Amino acid sequence: MRFDEQLHWSEGLFLQPHHLQRMQRLLEDLPRKIRDLALPYAYGWCDLQLDLDALKSRRVVVKHLSAILPDGQELSMPGNCSIAPLTLEFDGSSENSVMIYLRLPQWSNVEPNLSQYQGRGGRYLLRETQVKDENSSDNEIPVMVRSLNASLSADPSDASSFTLLPLCRVVWTVINSSQPSLSLDESYMPPFITVSDSCPLLSMCSELLFQLRSSKNSLISEFSADGFDSVAVTARDLFKTIKLKTLSRYEQRLFALLVPERITPFALFLELVSLLGELEALDPFQISKDRFSYVHDDCLPVFKKVLERIRSILLQGGVSSALSFPFKQSDLPYLELQVTDERVFAGNNLFLALSYTGDLAERIRDVEEGDNFRLLDKESFGDRIRGVKLVHLRYPPQYLPSLVGVVWFKVMCDESERMWALIAEEKSMIIDCVHDLFPNLKATLYVNVEEGIEAS
Template sequence: MSSHDGVVWSEGMFLLPQHFQQQERHHRARLAQVLRAVQPHGWGFATLKIDAAQLALGNLALSACEGIMPDGSPFALTDEELVRLRYPVADGERDVQLVLALALNRPGAADTETAPGDDSLARYRISEVLVADANTEGGEPACLQVCRLNLKLAREADVAASHVFLRVARVVERTAAGLVVLDRQQVAPLLAWRSSPVLARSVDELIARARQRGVALAGGLGQGGLGGMTEIQQYVMLQSVNRAESLLMHLASQPALHPELLYRELVRLAGELAIFGQERKRPRAYPPYRHDRLGESFVPLIQDLLQALSAVAGADVVALALKSGAFGFRFAQVPDINLYQSARFILAVRAQVPDEELRKSFPSRLKIGPAERLHDLVNLQLPGLAIQVLPTAPRELPYYPGFSYFQLSNDHPLWADLVDTSGFGLHVAGSFPGLQLAFWAIREA
């Protein structure tokens, strides 16, 4: 049975290779023990680059590889070692998980071999190097035998019982042309999150989405609409998006950050933004963090964040500010004439009258049409655009208590004239105490 206890050194003892081997085992075991205590997920790739040129030739090979194995064994492969590390994908081979494998420590068995074969269970490969005397200038270098980790690329199913390993990539298939197709959504276990192109692209996309939504929200503040509680809600949304953007930019500037810390911050962000993106306004129960399956941990989380940031900004909703004019006229400028063909126009109304009375009487009191035609519609008692009562608020809009929602009908001849005008004009006849109006265009998918 192998022991990791330290050697008792005493004067006059007869030194054997086993003494130094035991002391080295002791140091390695204690180092691994401390690493596990300080960082439970302190293993994975610090650097991992797959050779794209070799994929075209039917092989999986690496152009850079550095990290720590799950048993605490560190590695940083040289160019010579990388050339030796290659897995030829056979014709017809598909849905195969490939790993970087290192044989398990076997008490009583030899740890080293000079030229280990593919089936060797030796943990180390013996190599010779010339080493200079660091304390003697001009001295002759000595040839020393050193050991290097005997790593290999293999199928997970072939080494699961005999090796400790790190997942590298999943082979989807080898095409008829010999090209190896990999699962681009799989994320290898990492020590530095930005070593994964998938995570790097995802965080960059989140930053762009947050910046875009923040600009849209900031531009919509103070431009009219419901005011009051709605203005406060818009400020709260903008506050959340600004915080998200700043946090994401900081995370992006820390490429060596451990992925568990990235996951922790993104989960916290998802919980904060859930009120904007989730139907129940509560965060989802995400699967536990799996360091060996980072893709399964991050993909649903990032999808929810992208959805929440889109919902916060109302990417499909354009607020149309209503500006008051003379004689009780109100005008709303439409920034894009394409909205007349591709959007629904929603008017929200609140007044100090019973809701049923408001929904029943408001459509007949409203004149709405092209801004330049509003005077004629009112003075000549001409029919304007019709509006229909909506039973509930459109799902694209936040819910505002006490408001009734109406949708403009686009089957009136006046609708075609809107393209050549500056926007909508509307007038409400009669008295509606405490009248509040808000107007939106909702782009159709």
């Protein structure tokens, strides 16, 4: 790491643009170097949203983003850059997938960094903007500002003259020879500098949190049923106590850490491998010989392996299962579920499985936003109110059945307390939706239950 010399300011100095340029660069570089020292992987996406519909027309379109490049440069749109769409042409090659990068020309000490000089695609673009005096909120004047000359590329060889940050991987889907289209490869996750709402790790690990809580509650139920004498502790009691300690600690830690933008992917990885190590130590004969290596630019595979191993250990005791309650078509234009089992309202681990004709992924946002799809009590059918909040699960817990052609949603009872209270009072719920968007809709409610809990 290099720290550059500071400018020397003195009386009589003839001020030139060079002085201010160097001072601005020094002021930018110092916090970046501090960030590099504080974070093992100090680059990646903070926020990212792609236009998935544009992929069908072979275009990669970024709706908004914020990121830190490997060279430390901060970008955001809207903000200091504007990213033009990238159109891909299908060349019929054997390569089925294409990696897309966000690129920015490297800063140069010998070549012009402003794009208008010598026709070179420099790092910066000039733009005029109107700025008011922030004290008086008037006296508006034009000010020239720099924006970053960022763009999208599918050429990894750009690394020789550009700073690259992986954006996504897309896959060609050829309907016929004249109509190829693109789809997002969900088996790849670009590097994130923080586990934000845009990062798939947030939902993946939040689902693990539900399972940790279920396993912990199951052990507590066993202690309640069998009793516990601290004077005459058996080997089995000691084993369960150690396991309960591990589950309680990591359930609380993950609950505190799994908040958008609170933890980095690498720190989350260390939490998970620490949890895995403690769980494996409870049964030395089942300790895996695998060593999990963290690769920041493609960390999704190792997270999947670690989570799969943790879940397999938690499920060895058979602590979790799921009850299913299918919705039925009503005489009115909605699906209805009459609830007679009190276990539906005993906890908050509820999941909704939906299937309908057409592209399942296209309607996920409609379900989450709640304008065209509502889960609510029957009496509120005619009211213009939102239903219970539903959150899409890309990786449903393993105790749920493996179903084909289904999208899963977590029923967020705690975040919709008033509506859920109305449902619990009526002992029934309905699904009201725009039928043209969800043709042939079928829905099933799944409730996570633990061993030893009987229906009342």
